[in-house]
Each structure stands twice: as C-alpha cells, then as structure tokens.
Amino acid sequence: MDVRVSTRDVQQFDGDAVAVGVFSDDTELQGPAAALDEAMAGVLTRLRASGEITGAASEVTLLHTLGKIEPERVAVIGLGRRDRFTAEVVRRAAAIACRALRKAGAKRVGLALAWAESGVNLAQAARAATEGALLGLYSFSRYKSAKTGDNTASSASGASGANGKTKEIESITILGRGREPVLRSAVERGLILAESTNFARDLGNEPPNVLTPTELAERARRMAAEVGLNCEVYGPDWMREQGMGALLGVAQGSAEEPRFIVLEYRGGHAEEPGPAFVGKGITFDSGGISIKPAEGMQAMKMDMCGAAAVIGAMRAIALLKPAINVTGIVPTTENMVGGKAYRPGDILRASNGKTIEIVNTDAEGRLILADALSYAVKQHYAPLVDAATLTGAMVVALGHVRAGIFSNDETVQRAVISASEIAGERLWPMPMDPEYEEQIQSEVADVRQTGGRPAGSITAAKIISRFVDDQPWAHLDIAGVNDRSSKNAESDAGATGFGVRTFVELATLLAERNGGK
Ligand code: BES
Ligand code: ZN
Ligand code: ZN
Numbered sequence: 001m002d003v004r005v006s007t008r009d010v011q012q013f014d015g016d017a018v019a020v021g022v023f024s025d026d027t028e029l030q031g032p033a034a035a036l037d038e039a040m041a042g043v044l045t046r047l048r049a050s051g052e053i054t055g056a057a058s059e060v061t062l063l064h065t066l067g068k069i070e071p072e073r074v075a076v077i078g079l080g081r082r083d084r085f086t087a088e089v090v091r092r093a094a095a096i097a098c099r100a101l102r103k104a105g106a107k108r109v110g111l112a113l114a115w116a117e118s119g120v121n122l123a124q125a126a127r128a129a130t131e132g133a134l135l136g137l138y139s140f141s142r143y144k145s146a147k148t149g150d151n152t153a154s155s156a157s158g159a160s161g162a163n164g165k166t167k168e169i170e171s172i173t174i175l176g177r178g179r180e181p182v183l184r185s186a187v188e189r190g191l192i193l194a195e196s197t198n199f200a201r202d203l204g205n206e207p208p209n210v211l212t213p214t215e216l217a218e219r220a221r222r223m224a225a226e227v228g229l230n231c232e233v234y235g236p237d238w239m240r241e242q243g244m245g246a247l248l249g250v251a252q253g254s255a256e257e258p259r260f261i262v263l264e265y266r267g268g269h270a271e272e273p274g275p276a277f278v279g280k281g282i283t284f285d286s287g288g289i290s291i292k293p294a295e296g297m298q299a300m301k302m303d304m305c306g307a308a309a310v311i312g313a314m315r316a317i318a319l320l321k322p323a324i325n326v327t328g329i330v331p332t333t334e335n336m337v338g339g340k341a342y343r344p345g346d347i348l349r350a351s352n353g354k355t356i357e358i359v360n361t362d363a364e365g366r367l368i369l370a371d372a373l374s375y376a377v378k379q380h381y382a383p384l385v386d387a388a389t390l391t392g393a394m395v396v397a398l399g400h401v402r403a404g405i406f407s408n409d410e411t412v413q414r415a416v417i418s419a420s421e422i423a424g425e426r427l428w429p430m431p432m433d434p435e436y437e438e439q440i441q442s443e444v445a446d447v448r449q450t451g452g453r454p455a456g457s458i459t460a461a462k463i464i465s466r467f468v469d470d471q472p473w474a475h476l477d478i479a480g481v482n483d484r485s486s487k488n489a490e491s492d493a494g495a496t497g498f499g500v501r502t503f504v505e506l507a508t509l510l511a512e513r514n515g516g517k
Helices: 031-039 043-049 087-103 122-137 180-205 213-227 236-242 245-251 297-302 305-320 365-378 392-398 410-423 434-440 456-465 500-513
Strands: 002-006 017-023 060-064 073-080 108-114 171-176 230-234 259-266 276-279 281-285 325-335 347-349 355-357 384-388 403-407 427-429 473-477
Touching: 002 122, 002 180, 017 031, 017 087, 031 043, 031 108, 043 060, 060 087, 073 087, 087 108, 087 122, 108 122, 122 171, 122 180, 171 180, 180 213, 180 305, 180 500, 213 230, 213 259, 213 281, 213 305, 213 325, 236 245, 236 365, 245 325, 245 347, 245 365, 259 305, 276 305, 276 365, 281 297, 281 365, 305 325, 305 384, 305 500, 325 365, 365 384, 365 456, 384 500, 392 403, 392 456, 403 410, 403 456, 410 427, 410 473, 410 500, 434 456, 456 473
Parallel strands: 002 171, 017 073, 017 108, 108 171, 276 325, 276 384, 281 325, 384 473, 403 427
Antiparallel strands: 060 073, 230 259, 259 325, 347 355, 403 473
C-alpha cells in the first residue's frame, strides 16, 4: 500500500475518491466538509438539512461528484459529537471510509480526516487516520484461490466485485492542514504501527498446521533479519539445560518441537538490560488430556496472539528506534494429547526451581510463562510485561472490548495504561489482593496450577506472579480482544493484533523517561 501526505485543500485532491468527516452537533459544516460543500454547490448542506447526513458516529454517505471536483466520489463519515472527538474516532472513521470506498471500486483515496480538533492535534489525527486505513483494509486471503476468470490472483480482499475482479485500493493520501514535516512523520509512525499490527494479525490468522512453533520462530527470525534485530531461537536441549520443566512439560504431548525465541533491540546504554516483553505462544491449544470441547476448538489456533503481539511490537520498535534496550521473549509450543502428554497430578519444576502441581492440562499458558518470566528475571530485565490469551474467565469478565491488566507495581501499571491510551487499545485494571493466593496453595508442591472457577483470571495472574520475583511486572490477559468473531464496517474478522501498539508506546514512554541515551 502506497501512503502519501498532502497539505493541499481537499477539493484539489486529484485521486478518485475522498473522505471527509462531519460532527453530529455542528450546526454548520466545518473544515474539509465545508470546503467540499462549497465546491459541490451545497449538496452536503442539503443532505444535512434533510437529515440524510446526521454526523452520527460511523455513518457513511457515499456521493458522486458529477465532475464538480476531480475525485469521482466523496464519502461523508459521521464523527459523532465534537466533545467526544478522539484519535480513536479518527481511526475508526478512516477504516470505515476506506472499506466503503474499496467496495465502491475506488483506487486512489484521499482522507481529509486529519485535522486538529478539541484535544487531538494534527500529528495524532494523521497517525490515527493512517492506522485506521491500513487496519481497516487488512485482509487475510493467502489460502483463498482466485475466482475463475480472475487472473489477478493477488491477495483477494474479500471485496471482489460482481465481475470477479478484485477490488483493491492502490494509494491513500492523508490530507492535512498544517506543517508537512509534522504530517509526514506522523503518517510514517502510523504506517509502521499498522503494518506491524497487521504482521501480528497474519501470525494469528495462519492455520496451526502451518504456524507450528518451528514456523513461528522462523517467521520471527526472518522479520528480525529484515529490520535488523538480533534473534536467538532455542530448542528442547537448551530448555533442558535451563531446567525449563514447565515449558517442556506442556510440550511433551506434541509431535512438534517447542521453541524459545529471544528478539533483541539495542537502542539504549549497553549495560542497561531494559524491559522485556513476553508473549504466550501456544500455536494450538487442544487442552491436552483435560481436552477442550470440539465446538469452537479451531479458535485455539490463536492461542499464540500474545507471542504475535510481542513479535509485531519488536518489528515496530526496530523501525522506530526508541533510545532504550528492549527484549522480546516468546516461549512457543503446542498443547496436545500425545502418548507422552503431561497429566493432571504431575508435578513440574520451572527454571527458577519452583514446583507446580498440575490439576488441569488446559491451564498451560501460565506454565510456559512461568519459565519465560523466570528466564527474564535471571537476565535482569525490568520492567517485565507479558501478553497472553490466558483465561476464558477474562472473556466472561470483560468481553471483547477491554483486556485486563494485572500488576505487582503501581508505576508499571500506570505506564502500561498510559501507553495503551496513546495506542488506542483499551485495558482495565484488575485486583490482585493477597487473599486470592489462598486458592493456589498446594498440598504437594510450591504452587497449585489453577485456583478453580472463582476469579479465574486473577488466580492465573497470581500464579504467574510467583515467577517474577520482585521485578516490576504487568500482565495483559488478551483472551477476548485478540480475535474478532465477525467482520463489521471497520474490520474483517480474525486476529486483531491487540497489544502490538501498547508495547510500542510503552517502549517509547520508557525511553523518554530514561531521558534517551
Ligand atoms: N487458551 C485458553 C484460554 C482462552 C479461552 C483463550 C478462550 C481465548 C478464548 C487457556 O489455555 C485455557 O484453556 N485456560 C483455561 C484455564 C482453566 C483450566 C483454569 C480456561 O480458561 O478455561
Ligand atoms: Zn488451555
Ligand atoms: Zn491456552
């Protein structure tokens, strides 16, 4: 996708479609919408007066310009109330506009959605418009054969027209009022963030027969070579040397070998370890001996979305180059039911020496995180932040809107939440009272693997916390937000890439707090 910037007026844009926004509570059209209205003999004002355009959030009105201006089409996007305008509104508007215009057959699209407005500055708006466009247009179609008679075989967008020709937008121009260098660098940042998020979405959407632990490591390695990151990939022998009995325990039921991936970005002082981002990489979670019900089990190909978020974030960090050292850590394995599979009743020893009493082999995520976090502690990384599709209970608690954040440290928790707000990914703080630990006491080992049904997400976080020592740590339970079950006006169904942008903004924030190099 070709993304450009222009500070020209909207009516001078020379592509084939342009999108503008309208607020619901403005009595008169403003900004680019007003300029377009004037160029088009007041048609927007008419539609507004007749109530066909209300400006309600997510409203789309497509108009033909009949030669009044260069672009053939205009998309008028509702932005909702002016006092509720945020970068997220811009992101959504851009996504909706691009999807609607792609469907209409537009190739060269201008987005006049990037202008400074109540609390959103030009850079934020431009960045959000870029992100919205690229995230909205993303599709995963690698495994769809081209339709008969369609020899364009390129990644079909799911937007094939009646004539069988694939409809794809070729270029996006972010039209903004203001200084061009500001616009350009904001768009560049948005582009890196969106492409890295889409990279993570690809990993999540790949089928589990293709994206095995070995293949996940291979993709991380390839990406690392492309953007200039160090990448180490370790196998079972190394894990045995490290004493990673929890990760190996989960892996032993699978015919696929586990991998331990370490991605290293060096932008800070040589002697400073910097933060580590850790992602759960279960490439398929059958539940193991405590097998899951058949219905919906296919969704468990996405049980590596924490890993995808970390790998995607490391890509963006390598390209954005914040002045800090960052390490991405991914323990990856399948959770299967082979003859050597671990069982309820087993006791596993993690690499920090602590023993875990297994009660349900479907609670495998915390086990592989136990070894990954123990490793991160040994390497003195701080803070530690993990992302994991960890518990069904998280979906029950917060649904598909927010991810839960659990932490042992107020400062880190606040930093991660700030980062998520900049990123446009929503988190909600969950309690970590000491009383919850009673549920994970074991009679036979140092800790019980699960705490039963009550507060299942919290007890899971409590178990992980036993493996971070006293290092400042935050855990994001992204079960529920990692995957969209159906497509909508804004996005296709499938992996969302949740977490990529929060990790990147966190690295940026921590670099700023460090005062740079
Ligand atoms: N990967 C699942 C959690 C999950 C569930 C993610 C639904 C996304 C959607 C995890 O490994 C799991 O199965 N957890 C169990 C834990 C229980 C056995 C303590 C769960 O949540 O049921
Ligand atoms: Zn599981
Ligand atoms: Zn799982």
